[in-house]
Amino acid sequence: MEVALxxxxxxxxxxxxxxxxxxxxxxxxxxxxxxxxxTLMPGLNFLIPFVDKVAYKHLLKEVPLDIPSQVCITxxxxxxxxxxxxxxxxxxAMRASYGSSNYIMAISQLAQTSLxxxxxxxxxxxxxxxxxxxxxxxxxxxxEAALNWGxxxxxxxxxxxxxxxxxxxxxxQQITAEREKRALIAASEGRRQEQINIATGEREAFIARSxxxxxxxxxxxxxxxxxILAVAEANAQxxxxxxxxIRQPGGEQAVQLKVAEKAxxxxxxxxxxxxxxxxxxxxxxxxxxxxxxxxxxxxGQKASAT
Numbered sequence: 594m595e596v597a598l599x600x601x602x603x604x605x606x607x608x609x610x611x612x613x614x615x616x617x618x619x620x621x622x623x624x625x626x627x628x629x630x631x632t633l634m635p636g637l638n639f640l641i642p643f644v645d646k647v648a649y650k651h652l653l654k655e656v657p658l659d660i661p662s663q664v665c666i667t668x669x670x671x672x673x674x675x676x677x678x679x680x681x682x683x684x685x686a687m688r689a690s691y692g693s694s695n696y697i698m699a700i701s702q703l704a705q706t707s708l709x710x711x712x713x714x715x716x717x718x719x720x721x722x723x724x725x726x727x728x729x730x731x732x733x734x735x736x737e738a739a740l741n742w743g744x745x746x747x748x749x750x751x752x753x754x755x756x757x758x759x760x761x762x763x764x765x766q767q768i769t770a771e772r773e774k775r776a777l778i779a780a781s782e783g784r785r786q787e788q789i790n791i792a793t794g795e796r797e798a799f800i801a802r803s804x805x806x807x808x809x810x811x812x813x814x815x816x817x818x819x820x821i822l823a824v825a826e827a828n829a830q831x832x833x834x835x836x837x838x839i840r841q842p843g844g845e846q847a848v849q850l851k852v853a854e855k856a857x858x859x860x861x862x863x864x865x866x867x868x869x870x871x872x873x874x875x876x877x878x879x880x881x882x883x884x885x886x887x888x889x890x891x892x893g894q895k896a897s898a899t
Contacts, residue, residue: 610642620686622649632686649690651683655747658697660704662753665712667720673712674755677731679704680747681739688743696742700735704749707734717756724751 614637615621621633625645633647640646662676681700683689693699711730712720720727728749736746756764 607642611640613638613640613647618653620651620653620683621647622651622686622690624648629687629691649686651686651689653683653686655680655682658701658704660701660708660749663705663709665709667712667715667717669716671717671760672757673717673720674753675708675712675751676753676755677704677708677749677751679735679749682745682747683743684745685743688741690743692742696739696744699742700739700744700746703735703738704731707731710734717760720754724754727751 613621613633615633615635617635619635621638622629623631623633623640623645625641629648630645658679658681660677660679662674665673665675667673679700689696708727708731711727711734715723715727728751731749732746735749739746
């Protein structure tokens, strides 16, 4: 009974030593008699008991590594507190096991030294503007060295950049001055645009008034011309009718009578004016001669018209 129990215990130990189940995204390094013999992939694996052993276990997932905060000096001799985080992934389990005694510490220290080197090449203002450039240069510097450690550096991100309090105060004053400057420029631009708009409005109003006055003058001139033309046409029609009436039988006698009436009216108006001295012809035949002269003019015009 005791022998059977011992055999059962030995069998259990043998099975546990020979059968290994590796989880997904893991890699186990196996040594045989102290020498590297292979890497176990995810799934069921078999080993030689008491000869093979799992020396190292590595996680193949992306791992975030917090880089300790450190003080860096910029190109313009300004101290800067920098805090960052690094993302890496084990790509070669064998190199990660034997390439470095502690690849995590090696990556952390290399990230700090690389960051100080990159920050030292930049001025303070550039460090805030070129974070992407800093991150890329740090990743490039670490990745070249991490290849021998079986590690792939994926990216580096700066979490915080903290300058001294004095520098922060000076930067705040600079930002305030810049904002006040922008406010003054914006106000001046507003006043300038306002003056331009007012001038443009006045110019357009003046043009509109001048166009209105011009149109009004044109309309008045056209109205006066139309009135003059209407009066002239009326006079012409009246003259044509008078000429036609003269050509009718008895027309000349009517004209003589009309001329005589006009002469009498003229003498009457002159006589009615107290300030006017009236000289009456001694011979009334002169009036008849005046009427006769007028009739000769009418006859002459009639002859020329025919």
